[in-house]
Amino acid sequence: MADPILHEDPRSGNCYKIKLTAALLGIGIEASQYDILAGETRTPEFLATVNANGRIPVLQIGERFLPESNAACWYLAEGSALVPRDRFDRADMLRWMFFEQYSHEPNIATLRFWLRFVGEANLSPQQKGQMMAKRIAGCEALALMDRHLASREWFVGDGVTLADIALFAYTHVAEEGGFGLDDYPAVGAWLSRLRSLPRFVAMD
Amino acid sequence: MADPILHEDPRSGNCYKIKLTAALLGIGIEASQYDILAGETRTPEFLATVNANGRIPVLQIGERFLPESNAACWYLAEGSALVPRDRFDRADMLRWMFFEQYSHEPNIATLRFWLRFVGEANLSPQQKGQMMAKRIAGCEALALMDRHLASREWFVGDGVTLADIALFAYTHVAEEGGFGLDDYPAVGAWLSRLRSLPRFVAMD
Known part of the structure; x- marks a missing residue:
């Protein structure tokens, strides 16, 4: 069977999750690239054939x-070591x-998208009005992760799973959104562990 | 083994999803109830033992x-007819x-929570400032669902799955958030199909 095709924008952490999963599993992926900022995922053709939601990533099988x-x-990793065998752990x-x-x-x-790619000066008043709430909620998410990782190496069970990959994608570039990772030492150690995995690939 | 315990607030559609899944599968569930509005999921005891995130539902096994x-x-339904056997369908x-x-x-x-339970007069300026964006995005979600359901009975494959249960929970009470469902006839027909399932239970 042909390799899956990933419809993606390489700047997107959501797309990177899928490429990292495929790399760790040794699965080949073909890429079809779009520029989100240029509206390439909102064209009539994209909406009709790839995703009516106008979003990437989309994995084509x-x-x-x-x-x-x-x-x-999940599609790529089901049945692999990246998905726990224990029923509770799989749900966890x-x-x-x-x-x-x-x-x-x-x-x-x-916040990363707004600050790094859109630019603070270009944000709408409504977006600016949400920045503080997103800053607080983002810090709460990182603090929760840090407490969870204080006594364990990976999010679930004894090895790396899709939970780690999903959370790595935007955590490792959180500083581009203005989040200081020094406050979360267990998160920092976990990021290093993930980067040390065999077949790890960096984001473009 | 003892029945799972659902830590819940009966007004929450997220809690209802789990009760509906259990009912359709004939699984017994014990309930432990909290009042979100009274802060009962933010007590030190709740945060330390049930969920450090301060949210319900939490399923205790x-x-x-x-x-x-x-x-x-997913935990309750894995391996049942509510989860498709086909690999792509399962991911879908x-x-x-x-x-x-x-x-x-x-x-x-x-929006349902704000309008029905908090009350528009009690919303913060920041919440009020988000109402229009949430209204638009909610209508887009309903429109996407309506287009998807126009040519099919269930979201995935040929029968009811967890996708239907998850989306039913807040769609069937969307009018409490000010969303008119008359504009989405395929959604309305799907809601009726779901209510007609054997062992269906209504939200409290």
Whole structure:
């Protein structure tokens, strides 16, 4: 079967999750790149064929399209060592992946996107009005992660899982969103452990 | 083994997802109730033992605690008919569950919570400033669902899955958040199909 095709913008941590999962598993991935800032994921063609939601990443498997980064990671990794064998642990891994999408990404990734790619001067008044709340909620997410990692090497069980990959993607570039990682030493040690994995690939 | 214990506030659609999953599967659940508005999920005891994130629902299995509603649904339903057997479909089910937590719940559930339980007069200026964006994003989520359901009975494959349960929870009470469901006829038909399932239980 042909390699899966990743419809992506290389600046997106959500896309990077999927590339990191594939790299750690030794799975080949073909890339199809779009510029989010130029609106390339909102064209009628993209909406009609790739994702009606107008978002990347989307993982294409043959003729089928799978949006949502964490679902794509699950597709690639199911049955591998990146998904725990224990039933509770498997659900607990998904727990951290839902936490990532609900409590981490909308705060840390959004501030990074606004500050690094859009530019603070270009933000709308409404976006500016949300910055403080996102700053506080992002710090709460990092503090929760730090407490969890204080006594363990990985988020779930004894080895690296998709929970670590999902949370690594935007945590390791959180400083681009103005988050100081020095306040979270257990997070810093965990980032180093993840970077030391065989077959680790850096974000573009 | 003893029944799982659901730490919940019955007004929460996220808690209802887990009760509906358990009901459809014929699994017994014991309830431990908290009043979110009275701060009962932010007590030192709750944070130390149930969930450091201060949120419900949390599903307790023996001595282990599983936060995040969709992860708890997964724990209960894995291996059942509510999770597709096909690998792509299984990932696609998770795709809709991540969509629910990222694009649906923060808009539709939050507006319902603000308008029905907090009261518009009690909202902070910052919350009021977010209402319009949440209204627009919530309508986009409903429109996407409506287009998807226009040609199919369930979100994934040929039968009801956790994707339907996760999306039903806050869609069926979206009018309490000021969303008119008459504009989304395929969503309305799908809500009726879900309510007709054997062992369906209504939200409290």
